[in-house]
Each structure stands twice: as C-alpha cells, then as structure tokens.
Amino acid sequence: MKISKIYIAKIENVSRENFPYAKPIDYYKGYLENLSPFKAAFMDNVCFLKLDTDSNISSIIETSEEACKIVTDYLKKIVEGLEISRINMIWDMLYRYTLPTGRTGVVMHAISAINLLLYDAYAKYLNIPVYELLGGKTRDSIRAYASHLHPTSKDKLEKEAISYIEEGYTAMKMRFCCGPSDPLGIDKNIELVKIIRDAVGYSVELYGDAWMSWNLNFALKIAKKLEKYELGWLEEPFLPDDFESYKYLVKKTDIPIAAGEHHYHVYDFKKLLDAGVRILQPDAIWVGGITAMKKIAGLAEAYGAIVVPHTSNIYNLHFIISEPENLAPMAEYLTKYRWLEDRVKNPLKPEKGYFKLWEKKGFGLEYYFETGGEAGTLPP
Structure with a gap:
C-alpha cells in the first residue's frame, strides 16, 4: 500500500475561552495581553491534514495551519508514492531533509503529523488499533x-x-x-x-x-x-x-x-x-x-x-x-x-x-465531516 496523496481537507478558526495563567510573555502584557492558551501556542487556526492511499484507505490528523502548509508546500513531495509501512525510514528522511531549518518547532509539528497519518493508515490497513x-x-x-x-x-x-x-x-x-x-x-x-x-x-x-x-x-x-x-x-x-x-x-x-x-x-x-x-x-x-x-x-x-x-x-x-x-x-x-x-x-x-481505549482500527477517531472533505454538521 502506497501513499497516493497528502492534502489539506479543511482549515478553520476555532474560538476558545481565555483562561488566565502565567505565560513567558507576561513581561509584555502591554503588547500581548489576554491570549488564550491556543493563541499563546501560536495556533489561531486548526487544520485537518488528510492522507490517501492507493488502497482506498485514508487518514486525517488535526494540527496547526502552519504545520499543514509545511507539509503541503515542502514535505509531501518527499513521501507521496512511498510504501505506507516505511514509517521509520520516512521519519528519518524528513528529519534529515529539514535539518537546516527544522529540528524543533513547527517543522517538527509537520513531521509529527505525517508520522501519525502513517501509523493510522497502516493500522487501518492491517485492521488493528495503533497500539x-x-x-x-x-x-x-x-x-x-x-x-x-x-x-x-x-x-x-x-x-x-x-x-x-x-x-x-x-x-x-x-x-x-x-x-x-x-x-x-x-x-x-x-x-x-x-x-x-x-x-x-x-x-x-x-x-x-x-x-x-x-x-x-x-x-x-x-x-x-x-x-x-x-x-x-x-x-x-x-x-x-x-x-x-x-x-x-x-x-x-x-x-x-x-x-x-x-x-x-x-x-x-x-x-x-x-x-x-x-x-x-x-x-x-x-x-x-x-x-x-x-x-x-x-x-x-x-x-x-x-x-x-x-x-x-x-x-x-x-x-x-x-x-x-x-x-x-x-x-x-x-x-x-x-x-x-x-x-x-x-x-x-x-x-x-x-x-479505556476502544478496539477500533487505527487511532479510531471519527470526524464531523465526510472523509472526502465535504462539510457536514459540526459541533458548536
């Protein structure tokens, strides 16, 4: 089973309540006051990244918009067409490919997203939970x-x-x-x-x-x-x-x-x-x-x-x-x-x-939109 395509299924802004707590930017409250936990983590928008295979098995992972764009702009060309089971090889290849500008931060978030997509899709192919x-x-x-x-x-x-x-x-x-x-x-x-x-x-x-x-x-x-x-x-x-x-x-x-x-x-x-x-x-x-x-x-x-x-x-x-x-x-x-x-x-x-974990194949998540990316009924 090979990776046929990785793409963005959906990007949206999700509003969240602002809970007070200490932050490293507290020295600059006059400029950056009242950030929510997600805004403080640089995640205003969430992105649903999707992986399709040549066996009609798909996977969706939610991450930041920035991580998704790194995947779709730079990393997907490296992995599309590869065997889904080569999880360790793909991880190491992406890590080495991104070393000049990566190693931490949003680039590693992008590698994480691909890695999780691979685990989910491969476990689905084997009809077993990821664990x-x-x-x-x-x-x-x-x-x-x-x-x-x-x-x-x-x-x-x-x-x-x-x-x-x-x-x-x-x-x-x-x-x-x-x-x-x-x-x-x-x-x-x-x-x-x-x-x-x-x-x-x-x-x-x-x-x-x-x-x-x-x-x-x-x-x-x-x-x-x-x-x-x-x-x-x-x-x-x-x-x-x-x-x-x-x-x-x-x-x-x-x-x-x-x-x-x-x-x-x-x-x-x-x-x-x-x-x-x-x-x-x-x-x-x-x-x-x-x-x-x-x-x-x-x-x-x-x-x-x-x-x-x-x-x-x-x-x-x-x-x-x-x-x-x-x-x-x-x-x-x-x-x-x-x-x-x-x-x-x-x-x-x-x-x-x-x-208590379920015994569903892959990670077992079900999303509020169709696997093809079409919008469905979303929770508030």
Missing part, C-alpha cells in the same frame, strides 16, 4: 489526572478541585498565575496552592504548571515555600532551552521537576535527563510523532524516569497503553477544552478517573 503496532496493551485502562484549575476566585477554585474528587480523580494539576514580572507573584501563587490543598487535602496528588514563565531566582524562592504543600511535580518552570536552570533547581528542591511539552526528539530529552529532570512530558502531535515518543520512552527507562505525555489526545493514549505502567503511568485530561480534537465525534473521556 497493536506498538506492541499491544500493557493494561486495560490508563489512570487520568484532571488538568485545569486556572487561577480564578477562591470559591471557584475550591468548587472545581472538589468536583474532580467527586468524579473519581486521584490527581489534578493547577496553573500558576504569576512569574517574576509580578513583584507579588510568589505570594499570589502560594495562595492558589493553599486554596486547593485546603479543599482536597493531601491524599490527592497535586501538580503545578508554570508554563515556561519563571527564571531561576524566582523558582528557587518559590520552591522553598511550595515544599510543605507536597506537590507531585513542578512543571516547566523555565524556558525550554534553559537546561542549566533545570540542572540547578533539581538539586535545590525536594519537589520533582517535570518538563518536555515544548521539547523535541530524543536530543532535547537527553539534555533534560542529564539536567536531572525525571518526569518527561512529550506530545506526539509536536515531538515527532509516535516514532519519537517510543525513542524517548527507551531513553527515559535507561535513566529511571517516567513519561507522562502532554494532554490525552488519542495519539498519546495509544502510546501510553503500549508502555509498561511503571514507565508511562498516567495521562493528562484537559477538563475544560479539547486539545486538537475540535471536530472529533468520539473523543475519549475518562470514567471515574480512568481512560
């Missing part, structure tokens, strides 16, 4: 943690945190409000943590996401004050390339440090591991697809680290369930918005704090 291509299930379900808790009022935070306990979650993640640009940022962040801890107690795992917004001095000061709240991890305190700050912080705090959402391929993750980070958070949509995820998993195992991917998109879930639970123990579930599953009919949701 069977990856070695099969290691368990029947995946533990999920509830991810949101953006900084709001005390009453709203308490109510939201308690609701996750009532829904069966045993872990949850909050967002911090502030970074070094706010002179009172440390105290404001600590108050948020205290509100949630007082609401749910200490038998629940609580994680905190700084989203690349701190510097080393700020992180060292706040980490000392956070330790008594027993955070399960402190996520992305620094800019992705600031490996020296990661290396210093992990030696100065008892709070485990997590990172990887904005890192790429095995080389970035080797640097994180060498800096002492032991909770890795790649996302198959960005990091290089399933091919890169599997390499990162092997690297993590050699360092005694765990892999907890960014978001519970279906691609990450297939990866997680194919890895031993001690290596990939859980999945993040964004409780208030979808992550690149905007037009999916059947997004997986956890029940009582656990995901």
